[in-house]
Amino acid sequence: MRLIVGISGASGIAYAIRLLQSLRAIEGCETHLVISKGAKLAIRLESRESIGDIEALADEVHSDRNLAASIASGSFRTDGMVVVPCSMKTLSAIANSYGANLLVRAADVTLKEGRRLILVPRETPLHAGHLRLMHEAALMGAIIAPPVPAFYSDPQSVQDIVDDMVGRLLDLLGIDNELARRWQGPESGIDHD
Ligand SMILES: Cc1cc2nc3c(=O)[nH]c(=O)nc-3n(C[C@H](O)[C@H](O)[C@H](O)COP(=O)(O)O)c2cc1C
Numbered sequence: 001m002r003l004i005v006g007i008s009g010a011s012g013i014a015y016a017i018r019l020l021q022s023l024r025a026i027e028g029c030e031t032h033l034v035i036s037k038g039a040k041l042a043i044r045l046e047s048r049e050s051i052g053d054i055e056a057l058a059d060e061v062h063s064d065r066n067l068a069a070s071i072a073s074g075s076f077r078t079d080g081m082v083v084v085p086c087s088m089k090t091l092s093a094i095a096n097s098y099g100a101n102l103l104v105r106a107a108d109v110t111l112k113e114g115r116r117l118i119l120v121p122r123e124t125p126l127h128a129g130h131l132r133l134m135h136e137a138a139l140m141g142a143i144i145a146p147p148v149p150a151f152y153s154d155p156q157s158v159q160d161i162v163d164d165m166v167g168r169l170l171d172l173l174g175i176d177n178e179l180a181r182r183w184q185g186p187e188s189g190i191d192h193d
Contacts, residue, residue, distance in 0.1 A: 004081035009038020012085035020057035033058035080116030153181035
């Protein structure tokens with residue numbers, strides 16, 4: 001399995017780190033990582049991990065400026081891409097096929113080849129333009145997976161919330177995992193009314 005992970009400059013770098021750690025633990029999974037310029041700033045400002053620490057989790061790291069990288073071409077076969085977190089700027093670029101950097105170009109290639117593209121957009125509140133861009137990306141085939149915590153799983157820590165989200169991303173990639181806490185129904189029956 002070969003996957004691309006794109007990190008853009010929104011809050012939520014912890015999701016990307018956990019995803020890369022999880023993919024690294026899977027035998028036979030090759031990861032290609034591209035970190036945008038905006039993400040490098042966000043990493044410095046909100047993560048305890050350094051850019052180098054994060055890059056070390058991937059099999060191959062591509063510069064966001066390298067539009068000649070393997071992942072810029074559809075002829076380089078992959079099993080999909082996750083953009084996590086996805087800033088509104090990167091969402092806009094993807095929805096408009098504005099491939100001025102490698103992250104956006106790789107996402108555009110993923111869509112045009114009919115491969116799975118999962119976007120984890122992070123912003124709140126959302127104006128109509130943000131919602132329109134998500135709608136347009138969804139119409140083109142992207143899966144829009146905002147990092148919205150589930151409280152029914154009774155998270156005890158921030159890490160529980162991050163793990164739950166990353167588990168859902170792995171589910172979307174078709175990867176078995178123990179991270180997502182799965183609802184089994186209430187212990188005792190609950191009447192609707
Ligand atoms: C610490 C930090 C957090 C940010 N969080 C968000 C965010 O959650 N969502 C968003 O759309 N932009 C956020 N931004 C702004 C983006 O980083 C900025 O628009 C940047 O140009 C995005 O570029 P990129 O998409 O190429 O990474 C944040 C910026 C910083 C420095």
